Amino acid sequence: MSSVMLEVRNLVVAFGAFHAIDDLDLTLHEHEVRFVIGPNGAGKTTLIDSITNLVRPTSGSIRFAGEELIGKSEHAIVRTGIGRTFQKPSVFDELTVLENVDIAASFRLRFRSLLKRRRGISDEVAESLDSVNLTAQRDEPAGSLSHGQKQWLEVAMVLVQRPRLLLLDEPVAGMTEKERLHTGELITQIAQQGTTVLVIEHDMDFVRRFAHKVTVMHEGKILTEGTVADVQQDETVREVYLGRPRDARGAAEALA
């Protein structure tokens, strides 16, 4: 058994009286790819937000490689080796695609080196642009990319930082079938290279194709955990999805 990478214990995130995360435990091991699914509002994004300190948890503990994250600032958390993407892709529109990836790659540079101009393109940057098929667009402003390309650019930006733990929030939302396939392969490949990955996903088709272990969240709690097959069989999962009309389609797919 590989060592524990991320250990979330008794996590509570309250927005007023409402608990978006309600006493949640989650353990991720090194090299693991974990998919987190759950209906809208289950608290999936809030989970990633608390790991990266975008929201401040009310109580509980989040340990990364043995180190407590709660109380650390966002940039310090990134520097411990955690990367994330956002549900709504956010890249820097005024910078070129290349510059976006380059500043992401430069985050560990000392300040003095940061003051200098970029000379050429480093191998990691070129590689990471290539892995998301954006090499041809590298000198275009990021603002001119399509929605799907922006999502990929974001992936390239986080990959180039070589995080030990990668948190992806609905990475294939709005992507075409071909793009989804490519992203799925990319995720698998990243994991093989030794990164622990947590993927939030809505699309059951995608989950079925690329997930091994799945965690189902509901109302801020973990409903169940297991293989895709386990989860599909689970009665409570059926109820959760069927109990919510707007997710009926997702449920039908999940149960197919």
Added chain:
Amino acid sequence: MSTMAKLLPTGTPRPSAFLVRFVIMAATLLLVAPWLLSDFRLSLLAKFLCFAIIAVGIGLAYGQGGMLVLGQGLFFGIGGYAMGMHLKIVDAGEGQLPDILTYSGKYDSLPALWKPFSSAWFAIPMAILLPMAIAALLGAAIFRQRIRGPYFAILSQALAAAFVVVLVGNNALTGGTNGLTNFQSFFGLSVTSPSDQRTLYFIVVVVLLIVFLLTRELVLGRYGRVLIATRDDEDRVRFLGYDPARVKLFAYVMAAGMAGLAGALFVPVVGIISPALLGIVPSIEMVIWVALGGRTVLAWAAAGAVIVNWAKTSVSEQFPSGWLYLQGLLFVVVILYLPKGIAGAVEHIRAYIGRLPPTGGLRILMSSGDRPPKQAAKPNPTEEAA
């Protein structure tokens, strides 16, 4: 075919568009202007170029960094008073009290605040370092608290206002509302002699060009990219592992240093530093220069300072109170129609001229040196429509 390529023998490596523009600008300031302008006009230009140094700093902090620095008068003033005190002490002569300190009858020797400024080795670095230190303390507190936008603007402005209150309140020590004036000499130059004023002009030009080049390197460096990223989405930058407070702080501190340096040069050039030059209104005007010139383009930010002040002087000579209204009008027009200032307008004109069929003269004048006008590559102008 670009203008530059035509001027140079074939085979000469083509200099970058920037280098061409920079050399033209430097030659204009160092050769053409001194030859063309009267002593009086040239020393006016020197004053405007001091302002341009402030504008370069604002271009960095505001244009690139998105910080609405509405209190640069504070830093300009500190630089000015640091230099002013030093010149006053030197003018008074060994063991004598500067005239300003004798009026109150309170002092019979140099007060503690003035004493260290006897040395140029203290006064000149302090004109730059003191503003930087204050900006560092202030910025560290403000940016770490994630205070930004209008709150930052108001806070920075409040400090300029407070500085004025302190200066006026300590009349005996600072010269009050009159400030420091009647300077005689500046490191062996006579401040009142026209030929020495010309020398001062050259000093200001050289300092401005150096400050501009260094700031440009900063903007083009990786740091400059991170600064733009921070301006556009501070929260996103955190998740790349950068601390936006530090990113912004550096630009803010550099801008403060530039304003201080400008103040130190302004004193010998203009012969006065007083609270009226650095309060709320002058501080706002400094940002207006940059907004009018074009806040995102460093050279245009600097040019904005010269253009606006030149216009101010010309208009005020004809209609003493006209400028206030014209400035207001200009500002509104820029906000509404030209968010990128004159730089944006020039960009539009360039793009427009680039689209015209080639007719020679004007186009060659407008082309930037290395970038052939778009049409030139196409043999048939009507293709554009296709």
